[in-house]
């Protein structure tokens with residue numbers, strides 16, 4: 228992918244100005260929702276700072292020795308730190324190795340750069356160890372911490388980094404970018420809405436797999452709601468794939484359900500393609516119950532984002548609470564109609 232994403236332009240220029248003025252700090256904290264390319268930006272910056280002949284915009288040339296090493300993943304002055312396994316923590320011994328790496332003299336005489344992603348996965352000891360590096364950064368070192376959930380980092384760590392905040396771009400910027408990459412399938416506008424305005428998340432739907440997965444979860448969820456699918460079986464299904472994303476969808480549906488409850492023709496939905504289904508679900512519940520379900524879905528998302536919880540049990544409880552018997556649904560429909 229071209230790493231010069233159009234919605235990064237302003238942030239890029241600001242950092243280049245800091246660099247030109249000799250004010251680039253030792254640590255940056257890149258924050259903002261998933262799917263905006265924060266890691267792409269961090270790597271772009273690292274590659275550019277290591278490049279021997281950056282171009283007029285400050286980007287890497289792509290041809291020098293440093294750029295070739297970077298592309299091969301073997302630049303000796305660059306280190307990328309992430310959890311050893313997906314969903315696990317970044318451990319203290321990993322941070323110690325990082326400190327040793329940053330403490331060495333740069334082999335190519337320029338910066339030594341490390342990217343930590345997702346930085347919110349630092350455990351307590353690892354964060355404390357990192358703090359020492361942030362308090363006394365080795366000369367010529369640059370730390371790039373990337374996270375969608377900065378609140379989970381200790382304040383002591385956050386306060387020693389300069390924040391670089393990313394926001395979803397206006398649709399007028401994101402839709403043309405997306406449209407030039409989407410040949411078939413759902414409309415770019417729909418993809419972008421479902422992805423909460425995050426263009427890379429929207430692009431990830433284009434291969435169809437995640438998009439189909441979402442449709443499948445919609446069908447399964449309806450079966451649970453009408454009592455045709457056992458919540459235990461359904462919970463197993465929800466655990467497949469990216470649980471955090473599955474739960475974000477669930478939250479998005481409930482926000483739309485409330486919008487539909489408040490107005491028969493809400494001007495915007497986060498899931499415009501699901502309007503008929505969501506309209507049906509909205510009729511099955513009074514507004515108060517929908518707010519309760521939204522709260523429960525958000526709690527579920529927060530709990531599952533922390534380690535050490537039994538997500539299966541939490542999901543079973545959530546899905547089990549959603550089941551409504553045919554009789555109560557019919558009587559409630561009558562009640563609301565009457």
Ligand SMILES: [Zn+2]
Pocket residue numbers: 278279280281287288289290291292293294
């Ligand atoms: Zn280069």
